[in-house]
Every structure is written in structure tokens, then in C-alpha cells.
Amino acid sequence: MRKWTGIFAALMALMFAVSTAQAGKLEDIKAKGKLVAGIKDSQQPFGFVDEKTKDIVGFEIDIVKYIADQMGVKLELKPVTSATRIPLLTQGEVDIVAATMTHQKQRESQVDFSITYFMTGQRLLVKKGGDIKSAKDLAGKKVGSAKGSTSEQNMKKAEPDCTVVSFETYPEAFLALKQGKVEAVTTDEAILVGIKYSDDNPDNWDIVGDYISAEPYGLGVVQNDSKFRNYVNQTLMKMWETGEYQKVYAKWFGKDTKNYIPLTWKMELWP
């Protein structure tokens, strides 16, 4: 028994030793000359593979690109999933995470968040002309969502008498909606818009209801490194103030795009 405790303790010690080796992130990034960003590679329009160029592009890619440019370093993209993004960040494999991550109090014990760089809210995607108009109409019915999101509990709060079925990814949740297995798909509006327009006939689907929850997206950075976090925050504000943010926003969510969402919120700007 003692032998095993010893081995376990040694493993733990090794893990700590590896992860505490680096000092200030900002100096670290400048020294190695590149910013490693954890991003999504299959989430239109935040981060996805462009069909023609085969490069990863998207709104979040442009955000981290701006930060890298401001630092004067190269940008390296590393696709992450909701299961890998936190370990990769805490172990220092990635310097920053821009992966449709909602800033939640519960999540703060593990990483630090930047100020909000994108604001959305949870709504419902339903078949057009159906009975579902709001969360209340889903009493006694099934709602689809995807794992790694926090949509499930929010939905339960909005309508306790519904069953949430969480699929591996959103395309599966959407397939379940098409087959009538669930009556609605619920998640952040910005993602729902992407799902809706992924269909051959987007007009068959409607995004309905009030916002069930607010979903402010924050960039994830390592815990307790205020110098780096301040830098990221100030760069985001600079991006907004110089109008660069609005340009990037228009590129991905503007009127001419298929993901049209009006820019109705304002970034928190410190004087």
C-alpha cells in the first residue's frame, strides 16, 4: 500500500514540477517569438477550416491574430476541444484559449478570463411553423444540446419540466431535431445561426424565444498572471477603440454574411 502511495505522490510531484517551471507568460511568449492559441476548428463562424484554402479561419482567429500582431510575435493555432482546452492551458501547451468559452464564475477556480470579447445568449432552434415559441412550450418535451456546453442547466432553469439530451456535437443534435427526436436545439444564438445556415434549406428553421441566459465569451489565460491578462484586456480594448474589432465583427457577423447578428453590445472599456 505504501509503495503505491509513494508512486502516486511522485507522479503528482512531477506534474507540478512540469507546470510551475515557467515564469511570466508575457516575457515567455516574446522570448519564444510566438503566441500559441487554442482555437476551435469546426465551429462556424468562430473557428473553422476554410473549404478552399484549408486554413483555419474565423472570428476568434482574427481576435488572437490581432493580439499576436500587437505583441509582434507569430501566431500558432492549435485546435482544442472542450475537453482538452483547460489541461492544455494549465500545462502551458497553449498560451491563450479562444474557443467560444463562456465566462462563468464556477470556471474561475481553474483559469482566468479576459474581458468579454463576444456577447451572445442562449436561445432555441426549432422547426418553422411548429408549436414551440418559447422555453415554456417545451414542458414535457425533449431538447437537444451538445456536451461541453453549459446549456443544459440553463434550459432546466428556464423550463424544469423538459428533458435535455446532450449529444457529442451540434450536427448530431441538429440531426436529432430533423428526425423529430427532440423538439428544439438549444445553445448560444451565435452557434444556432451557424447550425441553421449549415442546412440545405435554412428557411425551414427558426430561432425563437427570449434569451434563456447571457453568454459572455472570454479568452482563457493562465491563472494568477495579471501582467499577461492586463496585456490581453488592454489589447482587446484597443482593438475596439481603433475600430478594428468592428471591422472583424462585420467580416463574420455583418449584414452581408450568412451569420448576420447585429452588434448590440459594447465592450467594457476602462478609462
Next chain:
Amino acid sequence: MAYTFDWKLVLGGEYGGWIVQGLATTLKISALAIFCSLALGTLIAVLRLTRMRPLVWFSVAFTEFFRNTPLLVQIFFWYFGSYSVLPEVVNKWLYRQDFEFAAGVIALTVYTAAFIAEDIRSGIFAIPKTQIEASRATGLSFLQSMRFVILPQAFRIIIPPLISQFLNVVKNSSLVMTIGVMDLTYMTRQIESYTFHGFEAFTVATLIYLAISLVVSFTVNIYNKRVLKLIPY
């Protein structure tokens, strides 16, 4: 900068409750699948030994098909594929029930039954052929000689491989979370996404799977050693 561990988070309170709920679902789905696959597996094994061609072919096709395709694909097949096969009315009725759970049980049952059928068949082959000849000579029918003479002996022989199959069911059951069944692994993933404390949650889940497996295998081994030797062949 290091990952901070917070074991209390997953051992009690709301998240501890999620793990308990997930564990209950895992045990329920595993128990159902073990029970059904044992019955179905026995049937498939016996069909193979009848001398009726269509039944033998069916048994061979069943075993080879379900044994040699990935379980994950089968789970998706039962859950999403059933839509195009079944009539609209049946689908509508099914979706109002807990269809996710049902599809999970069916997939696990069918997959495991294919393996169990092979185990049982090898157990039956281990019984000398003269026994079935003798029992048929005493006037028992094929099914009767299977039921009273061959199977009771075969099952004793195949207990070790059967335990492995049961343990596989418990572990394979973690795949049903892909169709939204809230089992232990699913709950672990949820805790991960709500708190970012995935390491603790996965450690606890791993230990629980290990504990279930050890309990099952010890129990059956004890049964094997203590009880079985009291029953005369």
C-alpha cells in the same frame, strides 16, 4: 499556473450528486444489457447447433456482423438509423419514451450477445459429443437435451470468459453517452465543462469503474471456488 486540485468539489454537493446519478444509470444500463445479452447469446449459440440451414446461417451472420463492427457505429445505427426503417407512427411514439436509453440497451445487448454466443458455443463444444447422443438416445428432444444436459455443464466451463464479457459491458456502456444517455462518463464530462475540474471528475469515475469491475470479478470467482464445487456434475 499549475492545475489546482479540488477533490471536495466532486466528492460531495451538487457535482457529487451528478456522479451518483450517473453511476445509477451506468449500473442500470449494464445490468439490463448483461441480462438480455446472456439470453440472446444463448439463443444464438443454440441456433447455430441446430441442423436447420436458415437458422444456422442467421446465427453465423448475426455473430459475425455484430462482433466485427465498432460498437460506436452500432449505437448510432440503432439511434439515428432506426428513423428511416421504422414507420412514422412508431417513431413518434418511441421518441416520447426514453428512446436514448432503450437504443443504448439494444446496442449493448446485441453487440455483447455476439461475443457471448461464441463463448457459449465453445463451452458446448467442450462437452463430449457422446453426451448429446446419449441424451437424445434416452428420448429427450434437441432442446430438452440442451436445456437439461448440455447447457448446465457448458455454463460452468465458460464462467471466466463470461465474466470478461460482463466487465466489458460495464466499460462499453460509457459509449452510450454519445446519444445523450446520462451515464457516469457523461456526468464526468458535464462536471468538466461546468467547473473545468475535469481531472478530479475523471479520476473519480475511473476508480468507480475499477471498483465495479473488481467487485463483479471477485464475486463470480468466489462463486466459482466456493459454491460450484459443492454441486456434483
